[in-house]
Amino acid sequence: MSISLTRYLVEEQRAKGHIPPELRLLLEVVARACKSISHAVNKGALGGVLGSAHTENIQGEVQKKLDIIANDVLIEANEWGGHLAAMASEEMDDIYSVPNRYPQGEYLLLFDPLDGSSNIDVNVSIGTIFSVLKKTSSSTLVSKEDFLQQGSQQVAAGYCVYGPQTTLVLTVGDGVAMFTLDSEQGSFILTQDHVQIPLETQEFAINMSNMRHWDKPVKQYIDECLLGKEGPRAKDFNMRWIASMVADVHRILTRGGVFMYPWDKREPLKPGKLRLMYEANPMSWIVEQAGGASTNGKMRILDIKPKELHERVSVILGSKTEVERITNYHLESQSI
Numbered sequence: 001m002s003i004s005l006t007r008y009l010v011e012e013q014r015a016k017g018h019i020p021p022e023l024r025l026l027l028e029v030v031a032r033a034c035k036s037i038s039h040a041v042n043k044g045a046l047g048g049v050l051g052s053a054h055t056e057n058i059q060g061e062v063q064k065k066l067d068i069i070a071n072d073v074l075i076e077a078n079e080w081g082g083h084l085a086a087m088a089s090e091e092m093d094d095i096y097s098v099p100n101r102y103p104q105g106e107y108l109l110l111f112d113p114l115d116g117s118s119n120i121d122v123n124v125s126i127g128t129i130f131s132v133l134k135k136t137s138s139s140t141l142v143s144k145e146d147f148l149q150q151g152s153q154q155v156a157a158g159y160c161v162y163g164p165q166t167t168l169v170l171t172v173g174d175g176v177a178m179f180t181l182d183s184e185q186g187s188f189i190l191t192q193d194h195v196q197i198p199l200e201t202q203e204f205a206i207n208m209s210n211m212r213h214w215d216k217p218v219k220q221y222i223d224e225c226l227l228g229k230e231g232p233r234a235k236d237f238n239m240r241w242i243a244s245m246v247a248d249v250h251r252i253l254t255r256g257g258v259f260m261y262p263w264d265k266r267e268p269l270k271p272g273k274l275r276l277m278y279e280a281n282p283m284s285w286i287v288e289q290a291g292g293a294s295t296n297g298k299m300r301i302l303d304i305k306p307k308e309l310h311e312r313v314s315v316i317l318g319s320k321t322e323v324e325r326i327t328n329y330h331l332e333s334q335s336i
């Protein structure tokens, strides 16, 4: 007997009481939007959706047509339901407040509508990442400041990976569940609950081409992994780098591993490449809820107090013992 996303959310609310109807509606609407995005992604060249949109986002990155399509799908799906006060996206400079013609809710939705979009044109897995916060101010006017909450304040976080399967991964603070899209029925079906990341691993994910730019603790960790059985780790390591955070994190949730996009010397004033609010925070909560860990090399990512909506952060996440080891290397190098 298959359990749909809706049934899972209803039964979670009945058992644990932390998915009120408005949040359930939000999550179901986001899931429906991900289905639409999956459909557009799967069309590929046949849908005329590949290639550049010849525009740039706030990050100064050239946008792909599907980046904009995915962003528009999420905005249009969520703005009328009455569950949201505002949205924020990697693809939009400013926040998007729910138009006055619709009722305003208490939730704030943040998303990277299509993460890993450099993989779109080469048919490699990409995904949507989302994070849900609650508006804390009583004012009906929503500002950027309403979004600047620590990741530990999230009430839901998830992603949808568009790969060989379309899989929605979700946490509301009671573990991590995975739902695979049954494209015949058009519904997400629970395929794994209480996901647990193995504590130990023999697999790391990092863009090795940046090696000469890394800080010492990262170099030390990777050098030890590369020494394999003959080195201090006394075991061989494997390496993966998909250049799509959603796909790398999904592998880690499924079989363990550590993912790193650390600070490097190329742009010393930039803390890292990945965005805190709608990439690192949701992924960090999911990883922690699955028994893993996530730091910026010095502190728990979910404890970082954001200063800007699009701020970046260094990310080290995955199997707990590996993240702790890498973080300790950073703290030791700091104390020298």
Ligand code: P6P
Binding pocket: 115, 116, 117, 118, 207, 243, 244, 245, 246, 261, 273, 274
């Ligand atoms: P690089 C995708 O653009 C992304 O934001 C993450 O999904 C991914 O992990 C990283 O950047 C890849 O970066 O420098 O290896 O292309």
